[in-house]
Amino acid sequence: MDVSQSQYQLYPEIQPHAKGMLDLDGHHKMYWEISGNPEGVPAVFLHGGPGAGASPSHRRFFDPDYYAIVVFDQRGSGRSKPFAEIADNTTQHLINDMEALRRHLQFDKWLVFGGSWGSALGLAYGIEYPDRVAGFVLRGIFLCRQLELDWFLGGIAAIYPENWRAFLDHLEAHERHDPLNAYHQRLMHPDPAVHGPAARVWARFEGACSTLMPSPRSVSSLETGREALALAHIEAHYFVNNLFLSDDHFFSHLDRIRVIPTTIVQGRYDMVCPVRTADELAAAWSEAEYVIVPDAGHSAMEPSIRSALVAATERFKRY
Numbered sequence: 001m002d003v004s005q006s007q008y009q010l011y012p013e014i015q016p017h018a019k020g021m022l023d024l025d026g027h028h029k030m031y032w033e034i035s036g037n038p039e040g041v042p043a044v045f046l047h048g049g050p051g052a053g054a055s056p057s058h059r060r061f062f063d064p065d066y067y068a069i070v071v072f073d074q075r076g077s078g079r080s081k082p083f084a085e086i087a088d089n090t091t092q093h094l095i096n097d098m099e100a101l102r103r104h105l106q107f108d109k110w111l112v113f114g115g116s117w118g119s120a121l122g123l124a125y126g127i128e129y130p131d132r133v134a135g136f137v138l139r140g141i142f143l144c145r146q147l148e149l150d151w152f153l154g155g156i157a158a159i160y161p162e163n164w165r166a167f168l169d170h171l172e173a174h175e176r177h178d179p180l181n182a183y184h185q186r187l188m189h190p191d192p193a194v195h196g197p198a199a200r201v202w203a204r205f206e207g208a209c210s211t212l213m214p215s216p217r218s219v220s221s222l223e224t225g226r227e228a229l230a231l232a233h234i235e236a237h238y239f240v241n242n243l244f245l246s247d248d249h250f251f252s253h254l255d256r257i258r259v260i261p262t263t264i265v266q267g268r269y270d271m272v273c274p275v276r277t278a279d280e281l282a283a284a285w286s287e288a289e290y291v292i293v294p295d296a297g298h299s300a301m302e303p304s305i306r307s308a309l310v311a312a313t314e315r316f317k318r319y
Contacts (some may be wrong), residue, residue, distance in 0.1 A: 005077070006132070007307065008306075008307040008308070008310040008311045008314065009307070009310065010057070010060040010306055010310060011059075011060045011061070011062065011063060011064055011310070012060070012155065013056065013059075013060065013254055014035050014036065014059055014060075014064050015035065015304055016033035016034055016035040016071075016142070017034060017035060017038060017111070017120075017276040018033065018034045018038075018304060019031070019032060019033035019034070020032055020033075021081070021176050022097075022100065022101055022104055022262075022286065023098055023218055024093075024096065024100065025088065025237075026317060027082070027085075027087070027088065027287075028075050028080065028081070028082070028085065028088065028089075028093075028097075029032045029075075029080060029081045030073065030074070030075065030080045030097055030105075030113065030165075031072060031073045031078060031079035032070065032071070032072040032073075032076050032101055032104075033070070033071050033072070034068055034069065034070055034105070035059045035065035035067055035068060035069045035071070036062060036063075036065070036066075036067045036068055036069040037067060038068060040065070040067045040068040040069075040181055041066060041067050041068065041109040041110075041111065041134070042067070042068045042070060042105070042107040042109070042110035042111065043062050043067045043068070043069055043070065043110055043112075043113055043313070044071075044072075044102075044110045044112055044113065045058045045069070045070065045071045045072075045103075045113050045114070045118075046058075046071040046074075046097070046109070046113065046114030046115075046117075046118030046119075046121050047072070047073070047077065047078075047114075047118055048115055048116035048117045048118050048140075049073065049113075049115050049117050049234060049235055050077070050094070050121075050235060051074075051076060051078060051084070051091060051230045051231040051232070051233065051235050051241060052072050052075070052077065052117075052227075052230075052231050052235045052239050053078025053079070053227065053230060053231075053236030054071045054072065054078055055074050056076075057301070058071050059071060059197075059312055061113065061300075061306075061309050061310055062113075062313050063159075063313065063314065063317075066317060067313070068107075069099070070107075070110065074094050074097070074100060074121075074159060075088075075089045075094060075097060075319045076233075076234050077149075077230050077232060077234065078091050078230070081178065082228050083226075083230060084233045084234065086233065086234060089234065089237065090122065090241070090244040091120075091124055091144075091238075091243060091245055092244060095121070095124055095125045095129075096127050098121075098123070098125050098127055099128075099132070100277055103130060103311050105244060108132075109131070109133060109146075110134060111130070111133075111134050111135045111136075111137065111281070111313070111316055112132070112133050112135070112136050112137075113137040113138075113309075113313070114136075114137075114138060114139070115138070115140045115265075115300050115309075116140045116142050116192075116272065116273055116298065117140035117142055117213045118139075119138040119139060119140060119141050119142055119145060120142045120144050120243065120245075120250075122136060123136070123168070123250055123257065124245065124249070124250075124281075125136070126251075126256070126257045126264070127250070127256050127257060128259065129255045129312075130256050130257050130260065130274055132216070133257070133260050134260075134261075134319070135260060135261040135263075135319055136257075136260060136261070136262040136263070137261065137262075137263050137265070137313060137314050137316065138263070138264050138289075138307060139264075139265040139266070139300055139305065139309060139310045140265075140266065140270055140272065140273045140278075140298050140300070141264060141266060141273055141276065141277045141278035141281055142235045143250045143251075143277055143281065144242070144243035144245045144247075144249070144271045145247045145248075145277075146242070146244070146247055149239055149242075149275065150151075150179075151179065151274060151288055152272060153179055153180050153239075154179075155267065156209060158195040159209075159271050160208070160209050160271065163205055163209055164205075166201070166204075166205065167179065167201060167202075167205040168203040170198060171183070171196070179239060181240065182196055183202060183232070183236055184236045184239075185200060186198035187232050187233050187236045188233075188237075189235075195229070195233070196229065198232065199228040199229045199232035199233060200228045200232075200233070202228070202232035202235070203227070203228035203231050203232055204228075206272065207229070208270065209247045209271050209272055209297075209298070210271075210297060210298045210299045211297045211298070211299045211302055212267070212269050212295065212296055212297035213238075213300060222283070225291075228295055238276060244313045251281075251284055252282055254285060254291065254302040256308075258285060258287055259287065260285070261319050262277055262285070262288035262289065263288070263289045263291060263312040263315065263316075264280035264281065264282055264285075264288050264289065264290045264291065265292075265293065265294035265305065265308045265312060266290070266291070266292050266293065267272050267292075267293050267297045267298055267302065267304075267305055268278075268292055268293060268294045268295070268296065269296065269297045270293075270296070270297050270298040271297060271298065272297075272298040273298060278290070278292075289312075289315075290314070291308050293305055293308050305314075
């Protein structure tokens with residue numbers, strides 16, 4: 001379904017009524033918060049990256065009178081501690097963290113809402129704990145396959161040659177055939193003079209490719225020192241480890257989640273997570289509602305994507 005849903009707007013800004021730090025393992029502590037209706041239908045927001053962290057705007061995709069809105073920062077991200085930590089930080093850890101948070105908050109099940117990396121984490125959690133998922137709202141689908149990494153770290157140059165050239169220019173000429181490992185070495189280096197600039201270039205590249213129209217604000221919000229470091233450091237860690245999942249993980253386990261009410265929202269001109277992946281998932285998952293937004297790229301904050309996502313959380317009220 002190829003639609004534009006501009007009639008839906010983000011809900012007004014709200015503040016959390018509960019928040020805390022969940023001790024995960026004696027080392028990692030995860031920030032969480034709840035806003036909206038304390039007695040409402042639980043909905044959990046999964047941020048992208050991995051490593052991007054959550055923000056106050058993420059509360060606004062949900063009707064605060066209807067939903068108990070759970071937002072948290074994944075291991076190493078945002079307000080979670082230790083900051084930018086990659087030790088004991090894998091997809092399986094994050095799945096288990098979500099389940100630990102659900103139990104801590106004493107919710108029976110929740111609506112799982114995630115975009116980009118958040119779509120992969122949400123699906124992976126659902127495959128592991130299908131009885132705990134009331135529904136999915138998924139955006140900018142990423143399924144952790146090698147072909148998707150190859151696109152982001154090379155193929156995207158066909159559309160954004162100037163951004164790709166700037167990304168490679170940070171490397172020595174002999175490293176540019178393998179930018180992922182070259183950046184990984186820099187980002188894992190203990191010296192801030194080495195990992196800091198690499199993180200800013202990595203984050204600037206990702207931000208510059210994330211919207212249909214150029215958005216300097218989107219780029220600048222990603223490339224500040226703290227946010228850029230967590231995003232680049234954790235993404236590179238996950239990417240060199242193939243996201244800790246097999247290439248066919250989602251398609252081979254789709255039957256475990258097939259009957260869960262699901263909406264897939266995809267920007268037609270998403271250049272970070274191209275529409276091909278969402279289309280393949282929708283073709284294999286005929287029960288899911290599939291919404292292609294014709295005038296948007298990757299970012300959840302593009303007007304038409306925002307509108308389609310709010311429309312999806314409104315439609316979920318029927319369930």
